[in-house]
Amino acid sequence: MVEYRTDADGTRRRVHREYVDVVCRFRAGGEIEPVAVQWRDGRTFRVDEVLEPGEFGARTRGRSQARYRVRFGGHETDLWLERTDPVPSMQEPERLRWWVFAYDLTRPGHAPDGGGQTATRQPRASQPGAT
Secondary structure (H helix, E strand, O other): OOEEEEOOOOOEEEEEEEEEEEEEEEOOOOOEEEEEEEOOOOOEEEOOEEEEOOOOOOOEOOEEEEEEEEEEOOEEEEEEEEEEOOEHHHOEOOEEEEEEEEEOOOOOOOOEOOOOOEOOOOOOOOOOOOO
């Protein structure tokens, strides 16, 4: 499934789920608190603050998700915890996985506008023949 998000500056960009490693603290009251996030390339960021703790929503297709609003590296983002139900017939246990929305590498002007049409690509001023 292809998803699109709108940046703070209004630019619409295609995103995908990027599963990440997360170090967590499990509180005595049962709360899960993310402490650090590690990207696939090995970079690790300490979570400076959990702005909104996550709560699991309704279960859909055998999975539910909790959204944590966090700040790290001077940047606010959503960190998602996905819980997948066990599948006893396939001997699969319950799984917990963390993910973030990551931007796809698409060229400017190639993301659909809100109406389902592909946006027209505008030539850059540095290209020959650009107006």
